[in-house]
Amino acid sequence: MCGLERGNLPVDFQWLKNDIVITKGSLYDILSSSSVSVLTVKNVTVKSSGNYTCSARNSVGVDLFTAELLVRGPPRWQTIPRDTAVSLGSPLQLYCDAYGYPTPGVHWTKDGHISTRENEQFDERRWRIFLNGTLIIDETTYEDGGKYTCTISNGMGQKLEKTVYVNIRGFA
Numbered sequence: 001m002c003g004l005e006r007g008n009l010p011v012d013f014q015w016l017k018n019d020i021v022i023t024k025g026s027l028y029d030i031l032s033s034s035s036v037s038v039l040t041v042k043n044v045t046v047k048s049s050g051n052y053t054c055s056a057r058n059s060v061g062v063d064l065f066t067a068e069l070l071v072r073g074p075p076r077w078q079t080i081p082r083d084t085a086v087s088l089g090s091p092l093q094l095y096c097d098a099y100g101y102p103t104p105g106v107h108w109t110k111d112g113h114i115s116t117r118e119n120e121q122f123d124e125r126r127w128r129i130f131l132n133g134t135l136i137i138d139e140t141t142y143e144d145g146g147k148y149t150c151t152i153s154n155g156m157g158q159k160l161e162k163t164v165y166v167n168i169r170g171f172a
Contacts, residue, residue, distance in 0.1 A: 001037070001038050001039075002015075002037045002038075002039075002054030002056065002065060003035055003036040003037070004035045004036070004056060007035075007056070007058055007060070008058050009035070010034065010058065011035060011056050011057065011058045012056075012058070013037035013054065013055065013056055013057075014054075014055040015028070015030060015037070015039050015052065015054055015055075016052070016053040017050045017051070017052055017053075018051055019053070022039075027041070027042055027043075028040065028042060029042060037056075039052065039054070041069070044071055045071065045073065046073035046074075046099060046100055047099065048069060048071050049069055049101055050068070051066050051069075052066065052068075052069055053065065054066075070101050071101060072101050072102070072156060073100055073156060073157070074154065074156045074157025074158060075099065075104040075152045075153065075157075075160050076099055076160075077097075077160060078097040078098050078099050079095040079096065079097035080096075081094050081095060081096045081148070081150050081162045081164045083164045083165045084166055084167070085166070086140055086167075087140075087168075087170075088141070088168055088169065088170050089139055089140060090139075090140055091136065091137065091139065091140070092135075092136065092137040092140050092144060093134060093135070093136050094135040094148055094164065095133070095134050096134070096150035096152065097133045097134070098152045098160055100156065101154070102154045102155065103154065104152045104153060104154040104160075105152070105153060105154065106129065106132075106133035106152050107150070107151045107152075108129060108135050108149070109148070109149045109151070110146055110148050111146045111147050126139070133150065133152065135150075141168070142168050142170070144166065144168055145166050145167055145168040146165070146166060147164075147165055147166075148163070148164050148165075148166055149162070149163040150162050
C-alpha cells in the first residue's frame, strides 16, 4: 500500500519491481484512488521476491518508496547443467544455477568425490566455483573428463541434483 499524507492532487501512482514498471494483469492487481494505491501480488512464489517501489507523481514532483519482498521457498532450476565435450587444454564451464530463498548453496562432485579444499581431487588453482554455481577450469587435462554432479539446496524442500558427463577430446 502506498499513500499520501498530504500533497497536491491529482497524483499519478506507478509500481515497479526491481526498477521495471509493473501493470495490472495475471501477476498483479493494482487499485488506486486519488491519494492511495494498493498493489496485490497474485499467486506468490519465490520468483515474486524483489524490490517493489511505489512512485507518486504530481505537478510539484515525485516521491518514491521501496520495500523488499522475500518469499521463502525451495530451490528451482535456473540453469540446468548439461553434458559437454571440450578439447584438451581448452576452458571448461559447467553451469548450475538455481533461485530460491534462502539463497541456495551449490556443491560439485567429480566422480563421486566432493569438491572441497580438503580433497586432493579439488585443485583450487585450476577449479573455480562461482556464487552462481558455475564451475570453471581454465585449461583442461585428460583427468578433467568424467562424471560431475551439481547439488543445490537451501534447507527448504528437496535438493536439486543433476549429473553430467564431460568428455575431453584429444589431438589427433
